[in-house]
Amino acid sequence: MGFILKNISTLLTLEGAAKKQGRRIEESDLSIQTKAAMVVDKGQIQWIGPSGKIPKEYFKKSWADYDLKGLTVLPGFVECHTHLIFAGHRAAEFELKNQGVSYQEIAARGGGILSTMKQTRAASLAALTASGQKRVDHFVSQGVTTLEAKSGYALNLKDEMKCLQAIRDLKGPRMVSTFLGAHALPPEYGTYEEYLEYLGQKVLPEVKKKKLAERIDIFIEKGFFPAEAGEKYLQKARSLGFETVVHADQLTLSGGADVAMRVGALSGDHLLQITEKEIKKLAQSEVTSVLLPAADLYMRCKYPAAKELIEAGARVALATDFNPGTSPTQDLNLVGLLARLEMKMTLPQVIAAYTVGAAYALNLQNEVGSLSIGKSADFVCIEEGWEELFYGIGGPAKKAVFSRGKKIFGKL
Structure with missing residues (x-):
């Protein structure tokens, strides 16, 4: 079953980092989008863009619809x-x-x-x-x-x-x-x-x-x-x-x-x-x-x-x-x-x-590591902003974790 993630406060796709093959990374390579949405079906990403411009074809009765207002989303680690x-x-x-x-x-x-x-x-x-x-x-x-x-x-x-x-x-x-x-x-x-x-x-x-x-x-x-x-x-x-x-x-x-x-x-x-x-x-x-x-x-x-x-x-x-x-x-x-x-x-x-x-x-760069159409829907939803990542030792568990389009931890 497909699903929509809408009203993502901040989405880090890392498409820029992927295009540079992970070399000489700068902040712009995080490819940050705000007020974004992502569509997932059959374990893969189908669409990414502004939350207000989700194509109508993806609004299906059988699909889940998650409102992520306030959450940050980035590729799974x-x-x-x-x-x-x-x-x-x-x-x-x-x-x-x-x-x-x-x-x-x-x-x-x-x-x-x-x-x-x-x-x-x-x-x-x-x-x-x-x-x-x-x-x-x-x-x-x-x-x-x-x-x-x-x-x-x-x-x-x-x-x-x-x-x-x-x-x-x-x-x-x-x-x-x-x-x-x-x-x-x-x-x-x-x-x-x-x-x-x-x-x-x-x-x-x-x-x-x-x-x-x-x-x-x-x-x-x-x-x-x-x-x-x-x-x-x-x-x-x-x-x-x-x-x-x-x-x-x-x-x-x-x-x-x-x-x-x-x-x-x-x-x-x-x-x-x-x-x-x-x-x-x-x-x-x-x-x-x-x-x-x-x-x-x-x-x-x-x-x-x-x-x-x-x-x-x-x-x-x-x-x-x-x-x-x-x-x-x-x-x-x-x-x-x-x-x-x-x-x-x-x-x-x-x-x-x-x-x-x-x-x-791991020779998996064509499947994971960044978020783009056709790649595996492996991502993490967190409550803090991305600037707070790798800031302290330990810390709370993530809000939700998805691998191949399936939630493997947490809840939304």
């Missing part, structure tokens, strides 16, 4: 980097980090990713799905209409498939599943190269056969997966038809961004250690720079060079990096606030990064 499926927690490691123990040292002690691995392997599919759904619902309440989720906390075939099945069973927003088997070296393998060979020959074909993920991710980092072997693995993934992304240059300048550009990855994520050389290359590439400042806060790292990336012409996205160890937060407001305070991004740049930029990171 796209959360493009999460480690959503895991069991247990790593609160004790948080205390160790505060006492000065490094991420690498915690991992060497059997903590870090391997600690979560043990708990995730032991968890049932039902338990992982139930905990995952609670996390999904919290993201949706903040206005997320497209949500990426990675595996990577099981590190064996049986339990990685279990995690991917849990992602497949989650309800609400548009879900994007990423296989991150190359997250850490499991204890069953002696070298990273040996494990990557196993993933490429045995696991990737099985993931593809069962259609449990569209994308492949890898953690390229000193003490984790080396760039040369990682690039070979990503090329194998591409040959099987997977899209690719890279955890790149987070702790050291380990070559991850260069690998991402050479293999044509959708995104390079983290990018804390990149230099002017990599910034210029990223700006000239189609690789989206996904920045994760909540992780930088928890890790007490420097923040990525967002301003320099944006000024050079790179496309930037923002995400929570929600995970149990290095970013145990789902708070989009915290991410946006850190981007403004610590990375010197403007508010329009933050909004575009969490919509258009993040849509590009």
Whole structure:
């Protein structure tokens, strides 16, 4: 059933940002309309324009008619980097980090990713799905209409498939599943190269056969997966038809961004250690720079060079990096606030990064991230003005959230 949204106080379509492919965003790229209306049918946007000029053909007895007087409407947020499926927690490691123990040292002690691995392997599919759904619902309440989720906390075939099945069973927003088997070296393998060979020959074909993920991710980092072997693995993934992304240059300048550009990855994520050389290359590439400042806060790292990336012409996205160890937060407001305070991004740049930029990171820019005729009806209705977005930490839930034309949170 179709519906009309009329008397929208302020409508941010971000059509300008979409036309610029998420690059060098200015306030005018929010493409703001006032006293606007939007018509939705069959999950897609049919018409946008002044509230007083809605074509008569859309006034149908069977259609709903929402008066949004006083509400602001903008594209649904796209959360493009999460480690959503895991069991247990790593609160004790948080205390160790505060006492000065490094991420690498915690991992060497059997903590870090391997600690979560043990708990995730032991968890049932039902338990992982139930905990995952609670996390999904919290993201949706903040206005997320497209949500990426990675595996990577099981590190064996049986339990990685279990995690991917849990992602497949989650309800609400548009879900994007990423296989991150190359997250850490499991204890069953002696070298990273040996494990990557196993993933490429045995696991990737099985993931593809069962259609449990569209994308492949890898953690390229000193003490984790080396760039040369990682690039070979990503090329194998591409040959099987997977899209690719890279955890790149987070702790050291380990070559991850260069690998991402050479293999044509959708995104390079983290990018804390990149230099002017990599910034210029990223700006000239189609690789989206996904920045994760909540992780930088928890890790007490420097923040990525967002301003320099944006000024050079790179496309930037923002995400929570929600995970149990290095970013145990789902708070989009915290991410946006850190981007403004610590990375010197403007508010329009933050909004575009969490919509258009993040849509590009998931290769969904033709469906989501902005509001225009023919695109998916993924949008958020909020009571405050857009100028108050990413202003405080936490905050109330959104008024209403729609994904593919269906209300998945709140009421109007």
